[in-house]
Amino acid sequence: MTVGVTEKGRGRAAGLAVLDWIAMSEQPIPPLSGASTGPEPATELASDVASRLKRDDHGLVAAVIQQHDTGEVLMLGWMDDEALRRTLTTGRVTFWSRSRQEYWRKGDTSGHVQWVKSVALDCDGDALLVRVDQVGAACHTGTRTCFDGRELPAVVGSRDAGPAAAEELTADDTTTEGAR
Numbered sequence: 791m792t793v794g795v796t797e798k799g800r801g802r803a804a805g806l807a808v809l810d811w812i813a814m815s816e817q818p819i820p821p822l823s824g825a826s827t828g829p830e831p832a833t834e835l836a837s838d839v840a841s842r843l844k845r846d847d848h849g850l851v852a853a854v855i856q857q858h859d860t861g862e863v864l865m866l867g868w869m870d871d872e873a874l875r876r877t878l879t880t881g882r883v884t885f886w887s888r889s890r891q892e893y894w895r896k897g898d899t900s901g902h903v904q905w906v907k908s909v910a911l912d913c914d915g916d917a918l919l920v921r922v923d924q925v926g927a928a929c930h931t932g933t934r935t936c937f938d939g940r941e942l943p944a945v946v947g948s949r950d951a952g953p954a955a956a957e958e959l960t961a962d963d964t965t966t967e968g969a970r
């Protein structure tokens with residue numbers, strides 16, 4: 791035990807009570823807050839990632855969550871910079887809950903954890919694709935995905951619909967793409 795060195799390093803801030811404790815202890819002394827012990831863990835989203843995000847008026851981007859091996863689209867959530875940072879750095883998906891106004895790490899209360907496999911940002915920076923290994927149900931209602939059993943009636947299109955329909959689609963498509 792090197793009380794002398796410790797005292798020299800800490801004495802000014804520590805005080806006698808702590809020095810007494812040091813003298814009696816055989817355990818290593820944890821660093822005082824503010825003491826430098828090496829690189830701090832990142833507490834902000836990397837600036838090169840942050841600069842590519844196109845956030846909505848609430849500072850959020852949509853995150854599409856997909857099962858990595860089956861391709862199932864599981865759910866959609868919202869992330870701010872901090873939720874994305876946690877998702878990128880902890881192996882678990884964290885969202886910003888718009889209804890509760892708090893961070894929400896998926897699975898903490900339900901056990902339905904999402905283990906991160908990959909994260910991609912879309913072409914214009916306003917949506918994320920997070921591929922995960924989903925434990926149990928992704929939806930809070932208990933269904934595997936948020937879309938199970940919730941189909942809306944939709945006219946089914948086909949590329950083989952005929953030449954007239956194909957011409958119309960091509961014209962619409964061009965306009966839509968141009969307006970993006």
Ligand SMILES: [Zn+2]
Nearest residue numbers: 929930931936
């Ligand atoms: Zn749901």
